[in-house]
Amino acid sequence: FLNKGFNVVDSSVATGKIEVSNAYKIADLTDAGAISVGKQLGAEVIVKGKALAKEGPRNTGSKVGSYIADITASALRVDNGAVLGSARGHGVSRNISEVTGGTEALEKAAREASGKIIDQIIAKWSGEVSGGGLIQLTVRGIGEYSDFVKFKDIIQGQIRGVQAIYQRSLEGGIAVLDVEMKGNAQQLSDEIARKNFGGIPVKVIGASANTVEVSLGGAVSAKTMSTPPSSPPAAQPSPPVPAAQETSSFFEADEYLVFSGDRDENGRVGKMVTRPTATNPEGEFLMYHDGQKVWSKFFKAVRSAAASELQLGSRIYFFEGNHKEGVYYSPKDKSEARLESWWRDPVTDNSLVNNRGIVTVGRYRVDVSNAFVEKK
Template identity: 30%
Template sequence: MIEEKNIGESPSAYHLIEAQLNTAESALMEKLMAKGFRFVDPQIIARNLNLQKANAILGGDVQLASALGKKVGAELILVGKAMATATEVEAFGTKIRSQQATVTVRAIRSETGEILCTATEQGKFSHIDDIAGGIKAIQQACDRISETLVKQILDRWQADVTAGNILILQVLNVKDYSQLNRFKASLKSYVRGILSVIQRDFSDNIATLEIEMKGDAEDLAQKLSSISMEDFPFQVTEVNEGGVTIRLNASIPQSNPGIESPDTLQ
């Protein structure tokens, strides 16, 4: 999603063409697809996005962008702005029109809302028609920014593989905050490979934990399914690309060893 403005000025006219041109989006998609990236069909996005949500996302609402990405099945959401303007200079008695563009893009990880990387690039073109020149300048900036984005995204993914992958563990049926703290403390002891556990949210008996570990969601699900946490019986209920969902069972009351049951009394 790129908010785009292409503005041309002259002494006798002022032109404003809004984002319907989609020059930046089209240029970025073309460059990134050539690098092997795949994109969700724009019609699918349009069915899940109204003007209010689009403006909020373009305005910096990372959580809404994350929710949209998860809903349409995108691993990353690209959000940014593209602005093209024009100036006029005189050289050797000749007036020359020049168009400049600045494009800024953020890559947001859908599963966590994390900003994976940010890039800004500029383009410049000279054309007698400000709008046509602005399009060329935006395309030039997008050529440059696509190279920057690809490098940053791949570098980050490689770092995630080396240092540990970020996964979301959603825990359902959590009794209270005390139980959640004890569960978090136990995870690293029971599940090998977990590097860190960070609580992101807890409300309505549902906890969202950010897990850093070496492996993917399938690895986490298999490890969770193969262990038995004595104080926290649970079942794995869902596995997706970005994480795992489990449901805690109600704790089984333990008998008090200091009191004999009626059946053992003589």
């Protein structure tokens, strides 16, 4: 990262200045835990991951051993939790020293993973500069729902660069919106500060690189709205939904695993908002992990695999975000399934399916409950 021009905060130097909760001192650090640490460090992006090094096969009578390392890592925006990139790295080393060999293997794996993540971060940032992206807008102090609707209409209709608004939540006088805009959070906050909202006192009370927070007329503390909405406002169009049935407990009918290419192993969950046509095989997807819209013809609807389908060579899809003691388990819920990454590889060993409920997919051990196949 340093060689690519990133300003890196060394956590070892700042450790004495921050307090890390015991809940975060675990092998499988959650995204929320990593973001909490990142905020204390004053970082804009935090990279979290897991590394494993082990000794490989050794030739009989040889003092030189082989060492294998695997690293999984992801980069998160600290202010809004969006995933900027994720990757795996693999390294192999041969050395007479176990310590040196393991270290060399880890370094090779780290270089491979970090190179992939850096490319993804740069691509993401470049895309946002040229085409815009989603800015999280938190609106507090909503006293009247009619004022909130008017505020949204002005944001979408009168602020330059705003293309669409997606309402994520509205509860207790606080709303969270995703604003699709050709511009950045600074530009949005400046435009809001200058705009006349027709008698509604709107005040910008906070901003970061990707978020804006405003107070809308009422007190900043939560208030109960006097007029609950009877239907979604017209400014929130509903995307078209395919007519297929729900594929599993983790996927709705319009949700797919989206890949960047046919040979890409790493995928993410996206909601199809524009279906492919006879002349255009690509669908448009709203990606849950970063809020971006992408076009891709490489998408798969998946369902849970039956034990009889875990045959050698069969392509299996599995969730990467729930890894414990060397085994990948299924998501805890739909939210986790949507936000973390997925992987696909062929089955390489199914000898433990019946007695231990484990299948080896590529190099990875996967619980059978986390094995998915393409829905035909």
